Amino acid sequence: MTSHRGAPRRSSGVTDVPLPPFSALLEAHGGALLRYLRAAVGPDQADDCFQDTVLAALRAYDRLEHRANLRGWLFVIARRKVLDAHRARGRQPASTADPPDTPVSPPEPQDDTVWKALARLAPGQRDALALRVGADLDYAEVARVLECSEAAARQRVKAGLDRLRQDRLLEAQR
Amino acid sequence: MTIDFNQAESDLTRDLRAAIGPTAADVAAAQARAGDAAAWTAAEVAWVHVPSPIGEIVLAATDAGLVTLSYGERDGVLEHLATTVSPRVVEAPRTLAPMRRELEEHLAGRRQRFDMPLDWRLVRPGFTMRVLRATADVPFGAIATYREIATAAGSPRGARAAGQALGSNPLPIVVPCHRVLATGGGLGGYTSGLDRKRQLLAIEGVVVD
Helix, strand or coil: CCCCCCCCCCCCHHHHCCCCCHHHHHHHHHHHHHHHHHHHHCHHHHHHHHHHHHHHHHHHHCCCCCHHHHHHHHHHHHHHHHHHHHHHHHHCCCCCCCCCCCCCCCCCHHHHHHHHHHHCCCHHHHHHHHHHHHCCCCHHHHHHHHCCCHHHHHHHHHHHHHHHHHHHHHHHHC | CCCCHHHHHHHHHHHHHHHHCCCHHHHHHHHHHHHHHHECCCECEEEEEECCCCCCEEEEEECCEEEEEEECCHHHHHHHHHHHCCCCEEECCCCCHHHHHHHHHHHCCCCCCCCCCECCCCCCCCHHHHHHHHHHCCCCCCCEEHHHHHHHCCCCCCHHHHHHHHHCCCCCCCCCHHHEECCCCCCCCCCCCHHHHHHHHHHCCCCCC
């Protein structure tokens, strides 16, 4: 009758806490998650990554052992989907333009420069920037998701911002 | 000329945030799309929120059928489902669209019987189950008394217990506990308010004081 078929639960303190309904987790963090994904892979691919993240998270949800930090866990899964998306794009011969997949809302024309500028960043910088500025995680959380030191996370965000600023100056000079 | 680095930095991050979006509607659409994709593989419970003339209703289903219909207070319902059925709960409007349509048709007086499958797992087996199964057989526009339902459930003297069993009905409207009235002809009780019971009966042309 309950759902834990084939999913043995450990009975150590944390795992005894009942899990919130998954949709409550999404309601709390879905906005930040989608902001992260849009910043990390662009608006056209973000929805697919969002869906893949949700599916992967759901499959692991009631076996979850990191209940103390559900949000962090969600972003770790999302980041894996971002890496998958980057890898898939790397395999495509023409990687310059994203295919015009039908986005949920029509793309706002003035945004174009931002997406192009983000796409020019090194993946590590872009990912760190997407977590910090897009999802608004603090540096400790960014470091945890990226599995790097906090100093390295700061450095990547800063390098990304510097690059964007240069781009913007160039843009302004045109 | 001096450049205020912090000012420049915050301008840049602010512009970035504004450009990245998404709108609240984008977030809601992404969640709904993912929820529909997850039902019924990765998710075990799907729900949809239905505004209606008798108030907010949450419909929740498993792959077996409707598992609960609840008035208002969404968070409490979903938490209950997370502990009793599965925490793998998603909002999935397309998946539940056929059930929603049946409910809306019924509330508009255009549907006399429901065709949606029911998942009875939240009903306690035994007397409660027999009471609710008997109630499910009371047709549109008809009424039964607590005593009649108790008798049908095998306990002719269990009118009061039948009332309690009906009060725990996880599938109101669809399992029409509103059609069960006091033996003297009075309205009897209704867990989510006698006004609702009156409204539901009025849809069926039954008027009770």
